[in-house]
Amino acid sequence: MKIILSHDVDHWKWSEHLFDGFALKFMVRNMYYGVTTKVPLKLAMQRIFSIPKGNIAQLDALLAFEKEMGVSSTIFVGVENGLGLSYSKTTAQQIINLVKKYEFKLGVHGIAFDSLKKIKIEKEQFEKLSGETNIGIRTHYLRMSERTHSYMEKAGYCFDSTVSGINPASHSKGFAVFPISIMDVDVLSPASNNLDSIKKKTLNLINQAKLNKLNYFVVNFHDNYFSDLYPDHKAWYAWVVQYLKQEGYEFTDFYKAQDEMELNG
Numbered sequence: 584m585k586i587i588l589s590h591d592v593d594h595w596k597w598s599e600h601l602f603d604g605f606a607l608k609f610m611v612r613n614m615y616y617g618v619t620t621k622v623p624l625k626l627a628m629q630r631i632f633s634i635p636k637g638n639i640a641q642l643d644a645l646l647a648f649e650k651e652m653g654v655s656s657t658i659f660v661g662v663e664n665g666l667g668l669s670y671s672k673t674t675a676q677q678i679i680n681l682v683k684k685y686e687f688k689l690g691v692h693g694i695a696f697d698s699l700k701k702i703k704i705e706k707e708q709f710e711k712l713s714g715e716t717n718i719g720i721r722t723h724y725l726r727m728s729e730r731t732h733s734y735m736e737k738a739g740y741c742f743d744s745t746v747s748g749i750n751p752a753s754h755s756k757g758f759a760v761f762p763i764s765i766m767d768v769d770v771l772s773p774a775s776n777n778l779d780s781i782k783k784k785t786l787n788l789i790n791q792a793k794l795n796k797l798n799y800f801v802v803n804f805h806d807n808y809f810s811d812l813y814p815d816h817k818a819w820y821a822w823v824v825q826y827l828k829q830e831g832y833e834f835t836d837f838y839k840a841q842d843e844m845e846l847n848g
């Protein structure tokens with residue numbers, strides 16, 4: 584079983600969210616957490632006062648951490664807007680450039696999921712911005728219909744990593760499907776967390792993956808949580824990477840894994 588690390592970039596700066604209601608919801612939620620002590624009041628206030636500071640994304644720090652750990656990841660970047668993903672194409676270009684600086688892999692964070700035409704347009708836009716033609720995808724909010732995979736394949740994507748579950752990756756004729764094995768929001772709450780029990784849950788999933796003979800174990804972590812505003816999230820991700828390294832697992836990426844599956848039939 585090899586490890587694939589991945590990140591979805593949902594947000595970049597607070598200024599994207601002036602009109603989409605996201606900032607307001609964030610403030611109300613964190614005020615509630617603070618008042619009900621679901622997170623320490625000081626931390627809740629720090630989260631709220633991070634808004635005028637501007638940044639949401641922590642991608643640079645996250646990729647620097649991974650580089651230091653000697654691992655790499657695939658970063659899914661949006662080129663269309665929807666469901667709280669509100670950054671511009673100029674920002675998408677900036678994110679792509681940052682990922683390229685680290686020489687990590689890129690994929691599309693898709694908004695379209697039920698229209699072949701829209702799925703194709705997004706891919707073309709991403710090709711223009713990134714200069715890449717061999718591209719994989721994961722949809723925002725993991726949206727799927729019964730037609731999504733066939734549309735992705737027709738649009739020329741080489742893999743999808745939108746579905747989840749402790750199941751092996753599969754492939755057919757140049758298109759692979761990598762289920763997400765573990766995702767931050769499945770095990771962690773934005774309020775209070777018991778890190779010990781979350782680590783246990785994580786170890787259980789890894790063991791289950793070994794029992795189910797998974798070829799690839801896919802981790803999905805949102806970069807904005809790699810922040811002191813989310814100490815549990817940050818500590819959990821650093822621990823997962825350290826643990827998997829310590830246990831001697833080999834790390835790979837979706838593109839290499841897809842090649843590997845094609846070769847092995």
Ligand SMILES: [Zn+2]
Binds near residue numbers: 591722724725
């Ligand atoms: Zn997303």
